Every structure is written in structure tokens, then in C-alpha cells.
Amino acid sequence: MSGEIVLYLERRGRDSYDRPELLYQALLDYTHRTGRNISASVMETIRSGGLVHYIRKGPWGKPFLNSPFEDIYYSFSHSGNFEAVLVADHVVGLDIEDSARREARKTENLIKIAERFFTEEEFKWVRSGAKGKLLTSGRKPDIQRAFFEIWTAKESYVKYTGKGLTHGLHNFSVLEELDDVLIEQIHIDQAPELFCSCCIPLRSKADNVTIKYYD
Numbered sequence: 001m002s003g004e005i006v007l008y009l010e011r012r013g014r015d016s017y018d019r020p021e022l023l024y025q026a027l028l029d030y031t032h033r034t035g036r037n038i039s040a041s042v043m044e045t046i047r048s049g050g051l052v053h054y055i056r057k058g059p060w061g062k063p064f065l066n067s068p069f070e071d072i073y074y075s076f077s078h079s080g081n082f083e084a085v086l087v088a089d090h091v092v093g094l095d096i097e098d099s100a101r102r103e104a105r106k107t108e109n110l111i112k113i114a115e116r117f118f119t120e121e122e123f124k125w126v127r128s129g130a131k132g133k134l135l136t137s138g139r140k141p142d143i144q145r146a147f148f149e150i151w152t153a154k155e156s157y158v159k160y161t162g163k164g165l166t167h168g169l170h171n172f173s174v175l176e177e178l179d180d181v182l183i184e185q186i187h188i189d190q191a192p193e194l195f196c197s198c199c200i201p202l203r204s205k206a207d208n209v210t211i212k213y214y215d
Contacts, residue, residue, distance in 0.1 A: 005088040010083055010214040020051045030087045062162030077157050086198055093160025093199035095152040100193040110147040117169040122150050152197035153183045159201035
């Protein structure tokens with residue numbers, strides 16, 4: 001295993017997401033940087049729209065790659081003007097949220113969502129705008145930041161498990177340790193308005209995440 005974890009992030013128009021193209025670029029880069037020998041014909045098939053032939057889905061719909069990429073794992077997310085894919089040689093979960101979106105700036109809406117979907121502990125933490133156990137250590141209380149740290153962390157976890165929202169966001173707290181996983185916030189210098197959480201196996205270290213940014 002290479003041990004590399006790479007976050008591929010692209011800034012696009014809100015209605016111009018292109019997951020196949022971003023995943024193609026990610027696979028092209030990741031196989032090269034990890035020394036995998038993938039035939040040019042396979043990559044050309046993917047580039048020309050044949051990505052669907054290399055993807056299968058788990059019991060709850062989580063996508064996995066088929067041969068010759070079966071030892072590569074990925075997770076997609078998009079929000080506002082951004083789309084991203086996290087790629088590694090182990091299972092991963094990714095969520096991004098663009099805090100610059102108009103609806104994301106309405107504090108009363110964020111509190112209502114937190115009350116509906118978060119645990120009681122998480123809801124109180126968001127409502128108070130508390131300095132966090134996550135990215136916000138040392139910052140002033142901030143409801144928006146507190147909300148998006150919790151939201152992206154929870155989303156990245158359910159994407160990691162593959163169960164999606166069937167897992168029930170209120171059934172677990174990211175303010176507590178979760179078995180065998182590490183959830184980390186990734187700060188992206190090129191997009192400071194973006195909140196990004198990745199969920200990876202406990203044996204990995206999120207500070208090893210390489211960010212590849214496309215504008």
C-alpha cells in the first residue's frame with residue numbers, strides 16, 4: 001500500500017459539476033504518483049465516458065472501483081461552486097460544504113437543522129457557537145463554523161461506513177470517539193470558505209493528506 005491520501009478539489013459553476021471528469025483526473029494522477037501501471041486503453045475508456053464500467057456499488061450504495069482499480073478507494077462531495085474527491089488505498093469518507101452559499105449564512109436555519117439531525121450534545125455545542133474539539137480550537141465562538149464542522153464530520157462518517165443517511169445522523173456523536181476511525185477537518189488555503197471533513201481508518205493520519213486544487 002502506498003499510504004497516500006489525496007484530496008482533489010475543483011472550483012466549478014454551481015450547475016456544472018462533472019464527477020466522471022474529476023474522477024478521471026484523480027485516477028490518472030493517483031495511479032501515477034503511487035506507481036501503479038494502468039494501461040493507456042483503460043484510461044482512455046474512462047476519459048471517453050466509460051467510467052461506469054469500473055464502478056460497482058455496495059449494499060447501501062457506496063461506490064467502489066473494479067479491476068484494475070480495486071485497491072483504490074474514493075469518496076465524492078460537492079457544494080456550491082466546488083466538487084471534490086478523496087482518494088486513498090483504504091476506505092474513506094469525504095464531505096465539503098461551501099459556507100459562502102446564501103442559505104449557509106442564515107444562523108436560524110443552521111440551528112433548526114442542528115436541532116433536527118444532531119445529538120443533544122452536538123446541538124447544544126452548535127447553538128452556543130462553542131470553540132470546538134475540531135478545527136476551531138483557539139477561535140471565538142461561531143455558530144456557523146460550529147455547525148459546519150459537525151455537519152461535515154457526520155456526513156464524512158456515514159459516507160465512510162457506506163450506509164449514508166440510513167445510519168441516522170442523530171444516532172452517533174462526532175464529539176465523542178468513534179470506533180476505529182479518525183475524522184479530521186482539512187483547511188484549504190485556496191478556498192477558506194470551504195469546510196472539509198475526511199473520515200479515514202484510525203491507522204491513517206489526516207495530516208498526510210495531499211491537496212490537489214483545480215481552478
